[in-house]
Amino acid sequence: MELVSLFITSFIVNNIIFMQFLGTCPFLGVSKKIDTAAGMGIAVIFVITLASVITYIIHYAILVTLELEYLQTIVFILIIAALVQFVEMFLKKSAPGLYKALGIFLPLITTNCAVLGVAINNIIYEYTFVESLVYSVGISSGFLLAIVLFAGVRDKVDYADLPESLKGSAVSLITAGLMSVAFLGFSGLQL
Amino acid sequence: MNKLKIFKNGVTTENPILVQQVGMCATLAITTSLMNGIGMGVAVIAVLTGSNIVISALRKFIPDEVRIPAFIIVIAAFTTIIDLLMHAYTFELYKALGVFIPLIVVNCIILARAEAFASKNSVVDSIIDGLGMGVGYLVAMILLSSVREILGNGTILGLRILPEAYEPMMMAIQPPGAFILLGLLIGIVNYLSRRKKA
Numbered sequence: 001m002e003l004v005s006l007f008i009t010s011f012i013v014n015n016i017i018f019m020q021f022l023g024t025c026p027f028l029g030v031s032k033k034i035d036t037a038a039g040m041g042i043a044v045i046f047v048i049t050l051a052s053v054i055t056y057i058i059h060y061a062i063l064v065t066l067e068l069e070y071l072q073t074i075v076f077i078l079i080i081a082a083l084v085q086f087v088e089m090f091l092k093k094s095a096p097g098l099y100k101a102l103g104i105f106l107p108l109i110t111t112n113c114a115v116l117g118v119a120i121n122n123i124i125y126e127y128t129f130v131e132s133l134v135y136s137v138g139i140s141s142g143f144l145l146a147i148v149l150f151a152g153v154r155d156k157v158d159y160a161d162l163p164e165s166l167k168g169s170a171v172s173l174i175t176a177g178l179m180s181v182a183f184l185g186f187s188g189l190q191l
Numbered sequence: 192m193n194k195l196k197i198f199k200n201g202v203t204t205e206n207p208i209l210v211q212q213v214g215m216c217a218t219l220a221i222t223t224s225l226m227n228g229i230g231m232g233v234a235v236i237a238v239l240t241g242s243n244i245v246i247s248a249l250r251k252f253i254p255d256e257v258r259i260p261a262f263i264i265v266i267a268a269f270t271t272i273i274d275l276l277m278h279a280y281t282f283e284l285y286k287a288l289g290v291f292i293p294l295i296v297v298n299c300i301i302l303a304r305a306e307a308f309a310s311k312n313s314v315v316d317s318i319i320d321g322l323g324m325g326v327g328y329l330v331a332m333i334l335l336s337s338v339r340e341i342l343g344n345g346t347i348l349g350l351r352i353l354p355e356a357y358e359p360m361m362m363a364i365q366p367p368g369a370f371i372l373l374g375l376l377i378g379i380v381n382y383l384s385r386r387k388k389a
Contacts, residue, residue, distance in 0.1 A: 020220070077296050113297040174374035
């Protein structure tokens, strides 16, 4: 039951984009079309979950035992960069279909702060292994939900008659703000 | 390119937040008060200038194929230094900025300057570029965070400037306010730069 509530909280209530502002760059950059947005979202779920598991194990197995916690940032970013490269090579060999679908998004994910952010949060919040797994899946599904919803709205906004100065990123941010108001409504949700 | 132009380039023409729109996560998240905005801006200036110096000094020794991982290690090292310094000397600020201090490492602006400028130019030019871009980032942070603090709290740096009767606009310091106010700020900047051209 606690795990279910952790999932819902990380999925909707503390939505990664609208409430925590992690991963805003790809959110604004890769949300012009619904299908590319969905591709990015799925790639992010995959990488965040994998990265959280590996960084979690390395943190407790190596950094804590050797008392090297202050190297956390450097070690985590290297793990994530290497992991993304590895996943890319692995998919290219063994699942060409999936690789084609995710291909262009994978390298972009290294600099997606959501991945590093979730890995660090797992440690800060002192989650157990299972909790951190649920948290990562919840947060990254929240990213998929947010980016797909946003791409849908953006399709329409592109045709709106706007003042020249507001076109492009200005109106995207304001749209995201209005969607964030909607997500704020979930914050009273008690489970 | 002369030195003044490099500096001005970062602050105005290619302002990282208001024009290039990179490194938005921290901008949106921590600009709830002016103090946070200044703290984050200064931390970014330090990391950006530091990594620009080291990367441009090493630019002839780093092989082209592994340059991105090499840049990331340099940036991560400077981020860790800033993280530890802030933990030791500015603990309140450190707590307020939280996870966004280690996340400076994935702030696109720093890697972008390493790749686009520091790896191709002399150390002195890279220092100026780092300072210019950093100050541009700081200016944008100050603008956004002071608007949010005034509207959301009626204070600036904790000092009350709007009368007690002012009903704080809670939304300005909540997440939606960040998106909407930054959107409007970018809209105003677009408007001003278009009028200047016309």
